[in-house]
Amino acid sequence: xxxxKLENSRILRGIIEALASIIDETEFIxxxxxxxxxxxxxxxxxLLQLSMAKxxxxxxxxxxxxxxxxxxxxxxxxxxxSSAGDSVELIFEPDTQKLKIKMKQHKSTKVRTFSLAxxxxxxxxxxxxxxxxxxxxADWSMDPVFFVExxxxxxxxxxxxxxxxxxDKGLLFSSVGQIGEMEYELALDDLLEKNIKxxxxxxxxxxxxxxxxxIENITEKLTISLKDDHPLKLIFNILEGGTxxxxxxxRVEEIEFEEEDLEEY
Amino acid sequence: xxxxxxTEKSICIQCKGARLLCGKKTCPILKKTSxxxxxxxxxxxxxxxNINVFGPSPPGFFVGRYNYPKVFVGPLVPxxxxxxxxxxxxxxxxxxxxxxYGKQSDDIISYRSSLVRSNFKINVKSAAKDKKTTPSLHxxxxxxxxxxxxxxxxxVDTETHLEKLNLNIIMDNHALPLGPSGxxxxxxxxxxxxxxxxxxxxxxxxxxxASEAIGDYLFLKGRVPFSTIQRIFSAGLLGEEKxxxxxxxxxxxxxxxxxxxxxxxxxxxxxxxxxxxxxFESTYLDNHFKILLFPGKFLYEMNEVWAPxxxxxxxxxxxxxxxxxxxxxxxxxxxxxxxxASNITGAYYSARKSICEYLYKIKRQxxxxxxxxxxxxxxxxxxxxxxxxxxxxxxxxxxxxxxDNFDTALKKMSEGLMxxxxxxxxxxxxxxxxxxQKTIDTFF
Numbered sequence: 278x279x280x281x282k283l284e285n286s287r288i289l290r291g292i293i294e295a296l297a298s299i300i301d302e303t304e305f306i307x308x309x310x311x312x313x314x315x316x317x318x319x320x321x322x323x324l325l326q327l328s329m330a331k332x333x334x335x336x337x338x339x340x341x342x343x344x345x346x347x348x349x350x351x352x353x354x355x356x357x358x359s360s361a362g363d364s365v366e367l368i369f370e371p372d373t374q375k376l377k378i379k380m381k382q383h384k385s386t387k388v389r390t391f392s393l394a395x396x397x398x399x400x401x402x403x404x405x406x407x408x409x410x411x412x413x414x415a416d417w418s419m420d421p422v423f424f425v426e427x428x429x430x431x432x433x434x435x436x437x438x439x440x441x442x443x444x445d446k447g448l449l450f451s452s453v454g455q456i457g458e459m460e461y462e463l464a465l466d467d468l469l470e471k472n473i474k475x476x477x478x479x480x481x482x483x484x485x486x487x488x489x490x491x492i493e494n495i496t497e498k499l500t501i502s503l504k505d506d507h508p509l510k511l512i513f514n515i516l517e518g519g520t521x522x523x524x525x526x527x528r529v530e531e532i533e534f535e536e537e538d539l540e541e542y
Numbered sequence: 543x544x545x546x547x548x549t550e551k552s553i554c555i556q557c558k559g560a561r562l563l564c565g566k567k568t569c570p571i572l573k574k575t576s577x578x579x580x581x582x583x584x585x586x587x588x589x590x591x592n593i594n595v596f597g598p599s600p601p602g603f604f605v606g607r608y609n610y611p612k613v614f615v616g617p618l619v620p621x622x623x624x625x626x627x628x629x630x631x632x633x634x635x636x637x638x639x640x641x642x643y644g645k646q647s648d649d650i651i652s653y654r655s656s657l658v659r660s661n662f663k664i665n666v667k668s669a670a671k672d673k674k675t676t677p678s679l680h681x682x683x684x685x686x687x688x689x690x691x692x693x694x695x696x697x698v699d700t701e702t703h704l705e706k707l708n709l710n711i712i713m714d715n716h717a718l719p720l721g722p723s724g725x726x727x728x729x730x731x732x733x734x735x736x737x738x739x740x741x742x743x744x745x746x747x748x749x750x751x752a753s754e755a756i757g758d759y760l761f762l763k764g765r766v767p768f769s770t771i772q773r774i775f776s777a778g779l780l781g782e783e784k785x786x787x788x789x790x791x792x793x794x795x796x797x798x799x800x801x802x803x804x805x806x807x808x809x810x811x812x813x814x815x816x817x818x819x820x821x822f823e824s825t826y827l828d829n830h831f832k833i834l835l836f837p838g839k840f841l842y843e844m845n846e847v848w849a850p851x852x853x854x855x856x857x858x859x860x861x862x863x864x865x866x867x868x869x870x871x872x873x874x875x876x877x878x879x880x881x882x883a884s885n886i887t888g889a890y891y892s893a894r895k896s897i898c899e900y901l902y903k904i905k906r907q908x909x910x911x912x913x914x915x916x917x918x919x920x921x922x923x924x925x926x927x928x929x930x931x932x933x934x935x936x937x938x939x940x941x942x943x944x945x946d947n948f949d950t951a952l953k954k955m956s957e958g959l960m961x962x963x964x965x966x967x968x969x970x971x972x973x974x975x976x977x978x979q980k981t982i983d984t985f986f
Binding site: 298301317318319320321322323324403404405407408411435436455480482484488507508524525526527528529530531 | 838969979
């Protein structure tokens with residue numbers, strides 16, 4: 278059984294909305310010390326990990342480690358019904374096979390309770406050890422607003438955003454399309470913290486970046502790590518506690534197929 | 543002689559006569575009526591006066607889009623003089639494009655030009671029985687009769703009187719061609735109307751959402767024909783009572799294609815992926831389709847090219863210099879798209895519908911890449927049914943070509959097409975995505 282509560286429903290609502298744009302259904306793992314999710318999108322391009330510790334919640338009761346499978350689209354619909362100033366409580370009793378979502382308005386006796394049936398999900402094992410061990414050549418933290426702006430600029434031109442970090446210059450976001458190209462430069466001073474050891478460059482799908490950055494309005498800090506043709510690592514610190522990390526697989530130069538190889542067909 | 547608008551070369555392909563990007567009042571390309579002369583039973587531009595029209599409506603009902611929300615709407619009734627030469631045993635075919643595959647474009651223009659539109663003007667919100675927009679009792683009666691007729695499963699004897707009948711034909715890229723029209727003051731149905739039970743149910747349930755009525759009740763459970771679903775939706779007979787609207791025919795076609803395929807995609811995503819590369823192909827009315835289904839979670843891209851000197855890619859200067867292939871492309875990833883597929887427009891949704899029906903039937907999901915090549919013979923647009931039915935034919939009849947890798951599949955996709963693979967590759971975002979996107983598990 279568990280019972281967890283956040284005084285401000287906006288945080289949970291924001292998290293679920295962002296997750297639902299990448300994954301359809303997933304397993305929530307609630308232990309005596311934290312709530313966590315680890316999942317990949319259906320096309321296996323993006324991996325995400327959410328972790329919120331007991332103390333990040335306003336109330337947290339859990340007597341035994343529990344895993345529950347949920348449809349995120351449905352959970353998102355329910356949480357979208359919460360209004361500003363609502364508190365939200367998630368309650369699970371093992372014998373019910375349902376999650377209860379309770380919304381209460383401060384200084385009001387009104388209580389709204391929704392229930393959501395659990396899903397039986399076969400989660401595949403996601404071995405993250407190698408990803409976590411990756412040595413990145415450039416790490417920095419920045420105001421996510423800049424990143425959102427660069428994504429919107431790039432969308433005019435293509436599906437791909439190229440990010441380049443240089444130790445003495447700063448960051449360059451760019452995108453090239455049929456109609457032209459864009460560049461978005463940030464000097465080192467525009468970054469909050471930086472550790473850029475070598476020129477690093479990678480290209481990533483804008484569609485995924487857009488979904489990832491949906492979390493931006495409930496986070497306070499974004500830390501990014503970049504390495505040539507490797508997954509982009511983005512770690513968001515959630516307002517009022519917790520982190521959500523993403524690994525986004527890169528777009529790489531096309532391996533042009535040999536014309537001769539095709540002749541035989 | 544057609545005088546095309548003096549514009550940037552790709553404007554016509556984007557606009558396809560709909561948005562009038564060239565700034566003209568009517569699309570000069572769509573006005574190529576001279577080629578229709580031999581097919582039409584009347585002399586274009588003339589008019590007839592004081593005409594009684596009586597005959598079996600297929601049924602047919604049209605909602606215009608000009609001057610929205612106060613639009614012209616009206617039932618389609620065959621004009622005896624014109625329809626006699628068609629020798630039809632069943633008038634239902636005149637407004638049922640799902641029965642047209644294989645017909646020649648002259649047949650279709652003949653069908654459509656023998657139907658008379660008896661128009662009246664009405665606010666689209668009148669379908670909601672909204673107090674603010676309640677029309678006059680007279681208009682209300684015209685609407686009710688039209689709605690009753692729209693629900694019919696079989697042709698219905700209908701009578702109408704027109705002071706003046708304008709002899710014309712309107713071509714549209716999405717909707718079916720439309721024949722002569724006039725303003726009516728009176729429409730009368732002279733026999734009992736037979737209605738499909740699921741249609742009856744959805745029309746009378748005023749709490750049922752339109753998308754649910756269409757996707758679940760009419761399409762999946764009722765197997766109601768496309769043209770019937772589209773007609774009753776357009777006639778403002780579906781959805782929650784307060785939200786019901788008359789929907790311009792042109793918009794309603796794409797809406798139904800979209801709603802049905804979205805419903806199917808929801809199911810398709812639960813099915814296992816196909817395990818090889820399959821190419822389907824069909825050609826009809828100068829529309830050549832190649833469809834590649836390949837392993838992966840559902841996603842969809844359509845690319846189309848209008849061959850030099852075909853409908854929307856004509857030489858603007860009148861010179862015979864070869865034009866560059868103009869490829870338009872739209873796609874959606876697994877989570878679907880939120881905005882309109884504005885490069886391909888309605889054809890994107892019609893092709894998607896037929897492909898989704900196939901995937902639903904074989905209980906598999908796949909990644910989908912579509913090439914459409916329109917050659918110079920497609921001189922008048924006949925509506926997106928050409929796309930829906932040609933793709934359906936490709937998926938239904940042909941045995942697919944089975945291949946085991948993406949590069950070979952691409953090469954096979956462009957075989958038999960006029961435009962070289964390198965052009966398709968340049969415009970397709972899906973091909974680029976497949977060839978350049980790494981998956982995260984390669985870093986585990």
